[in-house]
Amino acid sequence: MKKPGFIERHHLWTAAQTELSEQIKTIVKEQNLLLIRTAWEDQHGIVRSKSLLPQAFLSALENGMQISTGTYLFDSGGALVFNPFVAGGSLEMPEMTGAPNLLAVPDPHTFRILPWAKRTGFILCDQYFQNGQAMPFSSRGILRRSLAELHQRGLEHIVGLEVEWYLAKLEDPMLAIAHVGFPGNPGEPPKVSAVEHSFQYLLESHNPAIHDLLGILAENLVEMALPLRSVENEGGIGQFEFTFEPIPALQAADTMMMFRMATKQICRQQGYLASFMCRPGLKGSSSNGWHLHQSLVDVATDENAFMSADSTTLMSDLGKHFVAGILKHANAASVFTTPTINGYKRFRPNSLAPDRAGWGLENRGAMIRVQGGFGDPSTHIENRVGEPAANPYLYMASQLISGLDGVDCRLDPGSPTEEPYTTENPTLPKSLIEAIAHLKQSELFPEKMGQQFINYIIKIKESEINRFLAAVADQAPEDYLKQVTDWEQREYFELF
Structure with a gap:
């Protein structure tokens, strides 16, 4: 029996998202996509992304995508604001010590094919720590919590x-x-x-x-x-x-x-x-x-x-x-x-x-x-x-x-x-x-x-x-x- 992936293990998707993810897998294959820009927002509201080949993207639909906490450390001009190589990453957060990886979990509701980029898909992600806890600096997560209330x-x-x-x-x-x-x-x-x-x-x-x-x-x-x-x-x-x-x-x-x-x-x-x-x-x-x-x-x-x-x-x-x-x-x-x-x-x-x-x-x-x-x-x-x-x-x-x-x-x-x-x-x-x-x-x-x-x-x-x-x-x-x-x-x- 196949072991549940990170997303299933931490119950990060609704039933609708799970169903949509299966449709996305079909689209990736049928459209012969070469790259999928797997993206997230930073603190400035700017899109950051990694481009994944299909096999890696299909894995991300189960286990999320490993990304660095690095994009959270800079101001709008790229100046380093926080030193990640001290205890708590200068943020009094043990999870940020040493510039560790986060898991970027795709939201199937946001999947698109980019008309101006040949054989390229796009999807927005939510960020989580390795233990499945939500990243508290994620602005998309902050809006989600406000909407939940x-x-x-x-x-x-x-x-x-x-x-x-x-x-x-x-x-x-x-x-x-x-x-x-x-x-x-x-x-x-x-x-x-x-x-x-x-x-x-x-x-x-x-x-x-x-x-x-x-x-x-x-x-x-x-x-x-x-x-x-x-x-x-x-x-x-x-x-x-x-x-x-x-x-x-x-x-x-x-x-x-x-x-x-x-x-x-x-x-x-x-x-x-x-x-x-x-x-x-x-x-x-x-x-x-x-x-x-x-x-x-x-x-x-x-x-x-x-x-x-x-x-x-x-x-x-x-x-x-x-x-x-x-x-x-x-x-x-x-x-x-x-x-x-x-x-x-x-x-x-x-x-x-x-x-x-x-x-x-x-x-x-x-x-x-x-x-x-x-x-x-x-x-x-x-x-x-x-x-x-x-x-x-x-x-x-x-x-x-x-x-x-x-x-x-x-x-x-x-x-x-x-x-x-x-x-x-x-x-x-x-x-x-x-x-x-x-x-x-x-x-x-x-x-x-x-x-x-x-x-x-x-x-x-x-x-x-x-x-x-x-x-x-x-x-x-x-x-x-x-x-x-x-x-x-x-x-x-x-x-x-």
Whole structure:
């Protein structure tokens, strides 16, 4: 009798996942796949992967795939933050001593064939220690735990993605040895040119210049079964917005991971560069936002739990409490919604981005924009605070954690505002430094995400901050906190 593998032994899959894994084995054989990119998210929300040949991948569907803990040790610029060769790996975790291997367990729900890569499959994984315990720094795992708490309440988190990003023509990838970087010091950013001549919001006549590429992107995303809804030219030169249909939160977070990965790879194949950096250091660029559309659905009735029971009330009590929780914890949650130094340069008055924690009905200047309302079955909230470089799992988990605290404490969000930039609502952090200070004072996020993880993410972000401050030591804070610096362009432009 065949001995059970790691996945079966530790009961890591549902019956549905087990059934799907058998279908995947058939697809791998019938499609004659050569490589399967077996992937996982890192703390920054960036896809890391190993490419397995079919036989090794089939083994991973039973026993997981051995991966190093190494990807958890670095900040966004590749600087080593933790020394794994001391007791506890500098993390006070015996499991991290000596940079041991983890087991990356594929999630069959995420398997795709990559249309732009010949004979290549792709699948996302969850991370476990060798003893079958979940890796506490896995952001996908953190979202799973938040959703499990929500499901115990009989609710499901439904999320729609609205993502802005920049497209530029790649002129010089800057790969000469003199231009490449080293850990903690990324190389020269690629040189690019614009794909359109000037800013004209939603201009139809610009479409011929970029239609073919956008068509290639749309075709590939649809072929990957990602729920693409719309494509439009946005407010900057070469800026675009892609939106996706509302779907359950974990599926939405996985979609964001695959969307960013696919867009960057396909554009690069075509001689372009796609960047999800919040505010690129390019002439004519405005900030990229990632607006998160959210509602809660009653699992038993399939009804929208944010919808009011009558046409005279904006939202249900649960919906208003949920909004109040997000507003209350907005500053601490900024580490998850806006995790880069660059992202805080988006929070400007009268900029279509929020600068304080308030809410309003159909108001694009408010942090929380209510859409629908007054008995409308489509009632939902749009959080406009996020940047497209955010880790999608942590962004969504921070919303659930904050919102449910508002529900449990029956918090009141106050009255919706019509003047979001002049109200007395608390201002959002003006820098990642301020956001980290708020997270250090939070009791909620350590309770829900784990104190180990909060300590970990703070150290990761402080490494990023310290490298930034060293690079701008000769500049005044009023300059480097407002203008996009060369350091940011090196750090984020190509990576995100």
